[in-house]
Amino acid sequence: MKPMRTLLVTVTVASLFGSAPHLNVRHSPDGRWLLYQTNPGGAGSIGADGMPLWARRVSGGRPILVERSVLGWPDFVQRCGNGFVVSAGGDRYVSARNHVDVVRPPTWSPVNVSHDARYSWFSAACSPDGKWIAATRTVNLEEGRFDSADRSIWLLAVNGSARRQLARTPGASDEAPHWSSDGRYVTYYRHATHVNARVFVYKVDVHNGRRFGPLATLQDGLGYYGHQTFRELPLLGKTIAVDPGHNGANWAHPAQINRPVDAGGFRKACDTTGTSTNDGYSEATYTFDVATRLARILRREGARVVLTRTSNEGIGPCIDERAAIGNRAHADAAISIHADGGPPQGGGFDVIYKPNVPESRRLALAVREAFATVTDEPYSNYLGRDGLQARTDLGGLNLSVVPKVLIETANMRNAGDARRLESAAYRERVALALARGLETFLR
Ligand code: ZN
Numbered sequence: 071m072k073p074m075r076t077l078l079v080t081v082t083v084a085s086l087f088g089s090a091p092h093l094n095v096r097h098s099p100d101g102r103w104l105l106y107q108t109n110p111g112g113a114g115s116i117g118a119d120g121m122p123l124w125a126r127r128v129s130g131g132r133p134i135l136v137e138r139s140v141l142g143w144p145d146f147v148q149r150c151g152n153g154f155v156v157s158a159g160g161d162r163y164v165s166a167r168n169h170v171d172v173v174r175p176p177t178w179s180p181v182n183v184s185h186d187a188r189y190s191w192f193s194a195a196c197s198p199d200g201k202w203i204a205a206t207r208t209v210n211l212e213e214g215r216f217d218s219a220d221r222s223i224w225l226l227a228v229n230g231s232a233r234r235q236l237a238r239t240p241g242a243s244d245e246a247p248h249w250s251s252d253g254r255y256v257t258y259y260r261h262a263t264h265v266n267a268r269v270f271v272y273k274v275d276v277h278n279g280r281r282f283g284p285l286a287t288l289q290d291g292l293g294y295y296g297h298q299t300f301r302e303l304p305l306l307g308k309t310i311a312v313d314p315g316h317n318g319a320n321w322a323h324p325a326q327i328n329r330p331v332d333a334g335g336f337r338k339a340c341d342t343t344g345t346s347t348n349d350g351y352s353e354a355t356y357t358f359d360v361a362t363r364l365a366r367i368l369r370r371e372g373a374r375v376v377l378t379r380t381s382n383e384g385i386g387p388c389i390d391e392r393a394a395i396g397n398r399a400h401a402d403a404a405i406s407i408h409a410d411g412g413p414p415q416g417g418g419f420d421v422i423y424k425p426n427v428p429e430s431r432r433l434a435l436a437v438r439e440a441f442a443t444v445t446d447e448p449y450s451n452y453l454g455r456d457g458l459q460a461r462t463d464l465g466g467l468n469l470s471v472v473p474k475v476l477i478e479t480a481n482m483r484n485a486g487d488a489r490r491l492e493s494a495a496y497r498e499r500v501a502l503a504l505a506r507g508l509e510t511f512l513r
Contacts, residue, residue: 093121094142099152102128103175107142123147123156125178136178137171141192145246150196150228155203156180157192166210170194170203172228183230191224193246197253201228202276204236204247204256221245223258225276237274237281244272259288303372308512310368311376311396311404311474313466314361316344316354318382331390334468340388345411347488356491357407358382360479363501364407371509376401393469403433403508404474406466409491412481416452419445422467422476425460429473434458437475437507444503445496447487453478473511477504 092106107121120139126132137158140146146157153174159167168190171180183203184191187210194205203226222238223245237244239260246259256274260283261267272283320327321343330337344353358379365375376399378392387395396404410420419441423434438457441447449457461467467474479500480487490496 092124094144094147096147096149096154097128098125098154098175099149100175104128105136105147105154107140120159123158125173125175134178136173137180145193145195148194148196150203151200153178155183155194155196155228157194157205166190168192170205170226172203181230183226183228185230185233191226194226195247195249195256196228197249197276198251199253202226203228204249204258206245206247208245220263223247223256223274236276236279237272257285260284304509305368305512306372308372308402309374309376309399310508310512311378311399311401311472312361312365312368313378313392313396313404313406314354314357314382315406315408315476316341316352316357317379317384317386318352318354318358319385320344320354323385326385329388331388331465332469333389333463333465338389338463338465340390341386345409345482347482347492348485349488349492351482351488351492353409353411353482355382356409356482356497359494360407360497360500360504363498364405364504367501367505368508371505374399389465390469392466393474396474397469397471401472402512404470404472405433405437405504405508406474406476407504408476408478409480409482409487410450410453410478411483412450412452414483414485416450416481417484417487418448418450418453418457419480420450420453420457420459420478422454422459422461422464422478424467424470424474425462427473430467430475431460433473433507433511434475436511437477437504440507440510441477441479441500441503444506445499447480447490450478450481452481 095104095106103125105125107123109121120141122135123137123140124133125136137156140156140158148155150172156171156173157168158171159169169182170184170191171182173180189207190210191205191207194203196203205224205226206221207224208221221243223236225236226233237258242260243263244258244260247256249256256276258272259269260272261269269288270284271286272281274281320341327341329340331340346352365377368375376395378387378395421434421438423430453459467476480491482488
């Protein structure tokens, strides 16, 4: 993952104005003034600690102290009309006692337009016509986490004469307003008020209050005060077929399950019941749980995921259909999840690929590497070699025209393997390992 955008532009013009670095330098709209911040305390975190805001004529002269404490984020000082709108007062806790001021040359005296000190106001954005400010409002609260408070978006008249709520979602936070260039809409982020909640983008029509969305979804969690740290979703645009081996009701329907189907040039049973641990935890239940976890992870990373079954109460599908599901989806990769019923002394995992299909082998190598690293499960000591095996007798692999592997993640008949895979925390690790392998292959 790589950062896609630098949120804070820091310009140092120390050479022009002496030794103190000048941060976040902006020209006034008329070009005659510079607005900048300094960091007298030398805080290492200029995004979280308030810093003074200064104005100074480009032609020279003494600097004017405009505000004592403004956070260093770009949207805490924004152009507005012939001046700026400033989210001021926040010192470490933007959610406590922050207010919105309009400042203008030549005096730069702050005019408070948020008025209501019972709330904290920030992320103030000025409409293109310079008449309205959209700002985030939150209760005065020194919150432990940055993304946990109930927030709403308000419109404040720049001349201080009016104020109205623009967006509020009960039980969620609406924040970080931005205007469309025609001044008609304000886009904003909405997320549930818990850490790492998924973030959605909405917009609201400023004139009639109509809301639209979600227009987009961002990665999980919001950083400082609505400041998203963007990253590329590594699996965006990729389709992955996930096949949880067997099915929960296969054992009760032997006729259907034993029915021969095409397995790639020969016929083989539609499916089998799968194995189980000695205390009765079934392979079908296990593979379905891992597949569900895997799908969640892959979708979070931007992938489209197709599952060969979406419950553990059914029968099948047959192996030919499991392959067909991945083929029809034009999957970029497919994985079939199993656990073996091997000899009790046997243990470890094994990744099975199609011989003479380089992409299948490359996927197998990526999955093997990630699986060993993330789960610490050793290579199988009774299947394949070094955790790998090429097989031609598996219909689900033979019939696949997309890169596919089958993994025997453990031996359910081995006491140590069984104990691990009966733990939900371990199954999550298995899912993470498979996701990591797929991601490596698809990168
Ligand atoms: Zn199996």
